[in-house]
Amino acid sequence: MGKTGMIFTINGKTFPDMAPIRIKEGDLVKVRLINRSHMDEHPMHLHGHLFQVLSKNGKALTGAAVIKDTLNIKPGEEYVVAFRADNRGHWVFHCHELHHAEAGMVTTVLWAGFSRK
Ligand SMILES: [Cu+2]
DSSP: OBTTBOOOOBTTBOTTSSOOEEEOTTOEEEEEEEOOOSSOOEEEEESSOOEEEEEETTEEOOSSOOEESEEEEOTTOEEEEEEEOOSOSOEEEEESSHHHHHTTOEEEEEETTOOOO
């Protein structure tokens, strides 16, 4: 609970107060996603890139690469995903449960030197 009702956080912060993920062209970006909720699932959705799921609960995935733009994370689960910075722009990475996103569960992926102008 926050001061104004239920909040959903990433790294303990609600949008726009958290640090963005800063990337530059060609970076291989690894992100660790841990759901610390006791009851809520969080389908995390990245805009602008597809990511590969590298591990689940500390165990490397085997077999064909699992490539996604959304990954549903159940309470207590931990995933490591990675994507190649190959699509210039500023992007959002957010929970696709939209009442969670509305309550703060959104972060940004900012491309070095990118401007909309
Ligand atoms: Cu969520």
